Amino acid sequence: MKLLSVAIPCYNSAAYMSHAIETLLSGGDDVEIIIVDDGSKDGTLEIAKQYEGKYPNIIKAVHQENGGHGEAVNTGLKYATGLYFKVVDSDDWVNEEALSKILSVLREMVVNSEKLDMLISNYVYEKVSLNKRKVIDYKGALPEGRLFGWSETKHFRNSQNILMHSVIYQTKMLKDCGLSLPKHTFYVDNIFVYYPLPYVKNIYYLNVDFYRYFIGRDDQSVNEKVMMGRIDQQLRVNKFMIDCHDLTKIKNKKLRNYMVKHLVMMLTVSTVFLVKDGSQESLQKKEELWRYLEKKNKRLYQEVNKYFLGKSMQMTSWTGRRIIVMGYHISRKIYGFS
Template identity: 65%
Template sequence: MKLLSVAIPCYNSADYMEHAIETLLTGGTELEIIIVDDGSVDDTPQIADKYAAKYPNIIKVIHQENGGHGEAVNTGLTHSTGLYFKVVDSDDWVNEGDLLKVLCTLRELVEDGKSVDLMICNYVYEKPSINKRKIIDYKTALPQNKVFTWNDIMYFKQSQNILMHAAIYRTKLLRDCGLKLPKHTFYVDNIFVYQPLPFVKTMYYLDVNLYRYFIGRDDQSVNEKNMIKRVDQQIRITKIMIDSHDIMTIKDKKLKNYMIKYLCVMMMVSSVYLIKENTEESLKKKQELWEYLEKSNAKLYKKILNKFLGRSMNLPGRTGRKIVELGFKISKKIYGFS
């Protein structure tokens, strides 16, 4: 069995996928690289097959009909043989030295009989177009150099949500919790890191800048214009997350609070882009989303509404919308989003 499986979802990724693959190859034979060619029509299949032929003990390739990012992750998880599982998008990459540290730490934990459910590492927003880089770390939120539980976590800043870039899950946990991402839908990474959380009992935070998250391509899902255009998919993901757990019944208080905070951010993101679209239809969709939350879980609705983000998303009229847009512009400057 491999120590770590890494799935690389690829759709027409010929221009940049080799960088992701080359950085991962540093991990050697303890690493399994699963390239999922999601119905590409460029040279992606040929590049993937070339690497698989050259590194048959490390790389496997799955060719499938186009199903979107979520289905490619599902396929990677299905074919994974590693004890742990991670996703690296084809336009991103990993820091080679930090990858070796991750593998070393995972190996030591396994050998000591302390296999954790979730390892968390830092990630880096890379925006070469403006020569900007921002590291997201968890030093103020998580204990270091020890196995810990939800009871041990500290305060999470708004920038410190555990995103897909930061997460390395135990493969069996993902399978046991029934994780299955929807097809042909963007923003599924939120489900990937959110749905399994109540099943996570033990964690380990390694303070290394493992994941490099490229920001700046016009066709990226996080591009502002694309997020407005695809806001219906953002809403769909948010509803799936609302329905995935009855958060208010979770007994672990710190886990419950973290999940509420995460869902609050999801509600904010959907609301912001609906407000920025600023049509009668989009504002109606925002109202319907909040009504959906209220009908699904009235206690959770009140909890989120009483938080600052919830209140700010529901300020009435033009003034409320202006405040939301101002907050969004500030957050873009802070975090370097496109």
């Protein structure tokens, strides 16, 4: 059995997918690489099959009709045979030295029969065109170099949200909890990392800069103009996150607080883009989003409003909307997004 399965969702990725694959190949036979071609129209599938032919014991090339990023992740999880599961997007890559250290930790967990549900490592925003990078780590928030539970976590800074880039989950746990991402929807990586959290009991934080998150393509899903154009899909993801767990019933206080704070962050992103658009339709969608939360779970709505961001995002005056947008641009500077 493989130690780590890595799914690489690919859609028209022929121009850059090899970089991701080559960095993962450094893991050798401990790694299973599942390249999922999501109905590409370029040479993605041919490249995937070439790699599979060259590394038949490591690489699987899987073709599916176009179902979107989430369905490609679902397919990767379906084919995964490794004890642990990771998603690496086709335009990103990993640091080979950090991968070696991660595999050593995972191997140690198996040898010692330790139950590990989630391994967290650092990720790096890579703005290659500007030769800029920003490391996101979890120092201070998480114990380092040992197993721990949610009760041992400390304060998460606003930049320390756990994202898809930073997590490796136990494969069986993901399958057992019924994780299934919606088709034809962008930004489902937020669901991927958020939905399994209540099922996570044992965590390990390895302070290495593992995942390299490429920022810079004009058509990239996190490009601001692209995100504003896909706001309805963001709202769909927000509502899924509101619906998937009743956070007020989570007994572990630190886990509940983290998940509420993460939800506030997601609602804030959608609210900012709707306010920036400024049309009557967008402002109405903003109000509908917050009323959806209030109607769905009154106690959770009240808990969200204890956070400054949660409360401030509901300002409706012209001045209030200006404050929302200004706060967003300041945050981008602080956290290295621009």
